Structures are given as C-alpha cells and as structure tokens.
Amino acid sequence: MIGIDLRCGYVTFSFVEQLDALCWDLLNRLSPSEQWLLRQTLYTAPVRRQAIAALPFERGQTIADLGTGYGVMALEMAQALGVHVVGVDIDNHVITHARALVRSVYGHEDPVTFMAADAYRLPFSDQSLDGVTARFLFQHLDKPLLLSREIHRVLKPGAAVFIEDVDDGFTVEFPTLPDSWQLVIKAFQTLQSLRGGDRFIGRKISSFVHQAGLIVDSVQIHPVVQFSVQDPNDISHQFERERIEQVLPELFSHNLLTEFQWQTALEDLQATQGEWILQSISGFRVVGHRPD
Numbered sequence: 001m002i003g004i005d006l007r008c009g010y011v012t013f014s015f016v017e018q019l020d021a022l023c024w025d026l027l028n029r030l031s032p033s034e035q036w037l038l039r040q041t042l043y044t045a046p047v048r049r050q051a052i053a054a055l056p057f058e059r060g061q062t063i064a065d066l067g068t069g070y071g072v073m074a075l076e077m078a079q080a081l082g083v084h085v086v087g088v089d090i091d092n093h094v095i096t097h098a099r100a101l102v103r104s105v106y107g108h109e110d111p112v113t114f115m116a117a118d119a120y121r122l123p124f125s126d127q128s129l130d131g132v133t134a135r136f137l138f139q140h141l142d143k144p145l146l147l148s149r150e151i152h153r154v155l156k157p158g159a160a161v162f163i164e165d166v167d168d169g170f171t172v173e174f175p176t177l178p179d180s181w182q183l184v185i186k187a188f189q190t191l192q193s194l195r196g197g198d199r200f201i202g203r204k205i206s207s208f209v210h211q212a213g214l215i216v217d218s219v220q221i222h223p224v225v226q227f228s229v230q231d232p233n234d235i236s237h238q239f240e241r242e243r244i245e246q247v248l249p250e251l252f253s254h255n256l257l258t259e260f261q262w263q264t265a266l267e268d269l270q271a272t273q274g275e276w277i278l279q280s281i282s283g284f285r286v287v288g289h290r291p292d
Contacts, residue, residue: 015079015105020045022104023072026097036242037094040136041072043235047224048135051285052076056160057083061130064088064154066119066147067137071098071112077133078111085112088123092116119147124154127290131155135164138205142196148212155290161214163286167202170221170282177277178268180261187256188244194254202284214288223282230272237269 020042027038041048052073057063059082065074068087078085089095095114102112117123119134120143132151138144151161168189176182189199198204206219231237244251251257 016045016049016076019072019075019101019105022101023070026070026101032242033246036239036246038070039235039239039242041070043239045072047222047283048073049076049080051135051162051164051222052080055081055131055133055162056287057081057131059083062086062128063131063133064122064124064129066122066132066134066151067140068098068114069094071095071101071114073133073135074098074112074114075102075105083111083130086124087112087114088117088119089114090116090118120150122150122154126153127156129154129156130159132159132161134162136166138163138165138208139192139199139201140195140197141201144198144201144204144208145211148208148214152212152214152290155214157290157292160217160287160289161209163205163209163288164222164283165201165205166199166281166283168199170202170223170280172278172280174278175275177272178265180265180268183261184244184257184265187251188247190256191247191251191254202282205284205286206288209286209288213291215291216286216288218285218287220285221282222285223280225278225280227276227278230275230277232270232273241266 023038023042027035027042030038055077057077062084063077063086065077065085065087068074068089071087074085074087077083087095087098089098095116098114102108102114106112115123119137119141132155134147138147141147155161192199206216209216248257248262252259
C-alpha cells in the first residue's frame with residue numbers, strides 16, 4: 001500500500017482508489033435522479049484533491065465542510081490533513097450515504113462525522129471552529145451574504161475559510177457546441193436564478209466574504225482546460241445531462257425549454273462525436289480568515 005502525504009502535492013493512492021471504488025459502487029446503486037451529484041464528485045476529483053493539498057489547516061483541528069453532499073471532500077480532508085471534519089448538508093438522504101461511506105472506509109465515523117442542518121443556522125457555537133470549507137454550495141444560495149456572516153460567527157479568531165464555486169462567465173469553448181445545446185445551458189442558468197441561485201457566483205464570493213467581516217487572503221481562478229475528441233458518452237457529458245434531466249419538468253413548466261428543444265439538443269450534441277474541441281471551465285477559489 002502506498003501512503004504519501006497529500007500536503008506535498010501527491011495522493012495517497014491506496015486511500016483515494018478505495019474511496020473512488022466505493023463511490024462508483026454507490027453510483028451504480030443510486031436512482032438516475034440521484035446520480036448527478038455523485039458523478040460530479042467523481043468528475044471533479046483531480047481538482048478537489050489539488051485544492052485539499054493547499055488548504056491552510058493543521059493536524060488535529062476541527063473543520064466544517066458545508067454542503068458536504070456524499071462526504072467525499074470531508075473524508076479526503078480528514079485523511080490527507082489529519083483534521084476532524086464535520087460534514088453538514090441540508091439533505092438527510094445524502095448524509096445517510098455519507099455515513100455509510102465513512103463506515104466502509106474507517107469502520108466507524110471518527111475522524112469524520114455528519115449532520116443534517118441548514119447552512120444559514122449552523123449547529124455550532126460562536127467561535128468554535130478552526131476552519132470552514134464550502135465547495136459548489138454558494139451557487140445554490142439565495143442569501144450568500146447570510147451564510148458568509150454565519151461562517152464568520154462560527155470561526156475562531158484567526159481561523160480560515162475556503163470557498164470554491166463556479167462562474168459560467170469564464171467558460172470557453174472552441175469551436176462552440178451547437179446552438180441548440182447553448183439554449184439548454186441558458187435555460188438551466190435561468191432556472192437556477194429563479195430558484196434563488198447564481199451560476200455566476202464565483203466572481204462575487206470575495207465581496208460577500210468581505211462584507212461579512214472576514215479578511216480575504218487570496219482569490220484565484222482555476223481553469224480546467226482540455227483539448228480532446230468530443231464524446232457525448234463520457235463522464236463529463238453524463239454529469240451535464242443528468243443535472244439537466246433532473247430539472248426538466250421545471251424547465252418545461254417555466255416555459256424555459258420544450259421537449260422538442262431538449263431532444264434536438266441531445267441529437268445535435270451526439271452529432272459532435274469525434275470532433276476536436278477545446279473546453280475551459282473555471283472555478284473561483286477564495287481563502288479568508290476571521291480577524292483576531
């Protein structure tokens with residue numbers, strides 16, 4: 001078994017391979033409507049592990065991972081950094097799966113625990129946490145400033161926060177995917193806005209953190225760029241389709257998309273198979289801390 005410290009920029013292969021295998025097994029057992037979130041977790045694994053390697057946390061500290069989902073970020077932080085992680089998510093169903101993953105890896109829930117809770121009312125005392133992480137959570141929030149203030153409340157003086165999220169305004173494709181597919185993406189963006197979310201949240205996070213009274217230490221844009229043969233059946237496209245398929249009824253009911261437009265987009269996307277396309281998707285990473 002190979003065990004290398006992730007803080008040095010390497011991966012503890014035996015651990016992450018075991019975790020990936022457990023996630024794939026779980027993915028195959030989930031209903032189609034549940035699969036997109038875990039598929040996103042698998043698809044973004046290299047970016048997530050790169051981020052963990054640079055987190056400013058110390059061994060033995062207690063960190064809250066907000067919007068933890070299936071708990072993979074929490075598990076990998078605990079293993080790589082030697083911290084205790086409390087994963088928080090409003091969805092009790094995914095928390096149940098997260099606890100099962102922990103038991104499969106450790107046989108018990110320590111050094112990772114999970115709780116179902118509202119991020120706007122975190123179940124932690126004032127100034128009780130050594131750190132907070134939140135990946136791909138802010139894009140779903142209708143009150144991002146309120147959460148930023150709640151993060152300020154629970155952090156100890158000097159404690160750090162790490163937030164990462166999307167910004168569709170920094171997506172680049174060449175040649176661009178079909179207009180019919182672009183229409184679907186814009187409909188999805190509009191629906192997320194109607195729900196109170198924001199697919200362009202990345203550029204705004206640092207402002208919310210600052211307004212909440214936290215110190216912004218760094219803001220970085222992390223692009224994931226690939227030039228490859230288009231394959232509508234690979235994991236990235238499967239994730240994209242599944243996250244849209246789960247909200248199709250809402251897209252139709254809000255007249256943002258029709259069944260004909262959806263089917264046309266799928267056909268046009270399939271027709272791009274074999275074409276070489278450059279794609280760049282960027283996320284914003286904000287690191288801050290509570291002033292002493």
